[in-house]
Structure formats: C-alpha cells, structure tokens
Amino acid sequence: MPVFPILSIALLIALAASTAQAADVPQRACLSKAEQHAAVASHSAVPLAVVLKTPREHARHGEVVRVRLCHNDDKLIYMLTLLGRSGKVFTVTVDAASGAPVSVR
Numbered sequence: 001m002p003v004f005p006i007l008s009i010a011l012l013i014a015l016a017a018s019t020a021q022a023a024d025v026p027q028r029a030c031l032s033k034a035e036q037h038a039a040v041a042s043h044s045a046v047p048l049a050v051v052l053k054t055p056r057e058h059a060r061h062g063e064v065v066r067v068r069l070c071h072n073d074d075k076l077i078y079m080l081t082l083l084g085r086s087g088k089v090f091t092v093t094v095d096a097a098s099g100a101p102v103s104v105r
Contacts, residue, residue: 030070030079044076045069045096051078062090069096077102 031039039045052064062082069078076096083089093102 030068031076036069039069039076039096045078046099048078050099051080051094051096065089 036045040047048067051067062084064080065083066081067078069076071077072093078094078096080092080094081089082092091105093104094100095102
C-alpha cells in the first residue's frame with residue numbers, strides 16, 4: 001500500500017484533532033494600536049508606562065520583548081513577554097484596569 005495516502009489521512013486526522021482542541025481554548029483577541037490608545041484614553045486600561053514597572057517591582061529582572069493588550073473573557077489584560085538574564089523567556093499577565101500582575105509563566 002502506498003505511503004502517501006496513509007500519511008495524508010493521518011495528517012488530516014491530526015489537523016482535525018488539533019482544530020477541535022483549539023476550539024476549547026479561550027481565544028484572546030488582541031487590540032490594534034488605535035484600539036489600545038482608545039482604551040487608555042477611556043481609562044479602561046492603565047498606560048503602558050505603569051505596566052512596564054510591574055516586572056521590575058516583583059524582582060523579575062528581564063528585558064521586555066513584546067507587549068500586547070488583549071481581551072481575556074470580559075476584561076482587558078496586558079501580556080508581557082520578557083527575556084530573563086538567564087536567557088529564559090517568560091510571560092507576565094497584568095490586569096489592564098488596575099496594573100496588578102495576574103500570572104507569571
């Protein structure tokens with residue numbers, strides 16, 4: 001039996017399974033730059049300068065590589081990607097309304 005048809009069927013099954021699992025994970029819709037400015041102007045989110053102090057205040061020494069403002073369920077969160085001094089990459093999630101850290105991974 002040819003390998004290609006079996007391989008393509010296995011690939012389709014894996015793709016269907018991964019799509020089904022992705023549907024279970026809550027999607028985070030991140031805001032565009034204009035939407036971010038509007039959220040800060042309407043006081044729905046604290047300014048980015050306040051959020052950038054958060055990792056330093058909690059002894060997370062690292063360089064901020066990326067910041068996104070996203071919807072998480074019914075509230076806004078900042079997702080900061082940091083590169084630690086050891087070379088390890090971690091994510092800090094901050095509540096955008098208060099500026100308080102939610103989680104570190």
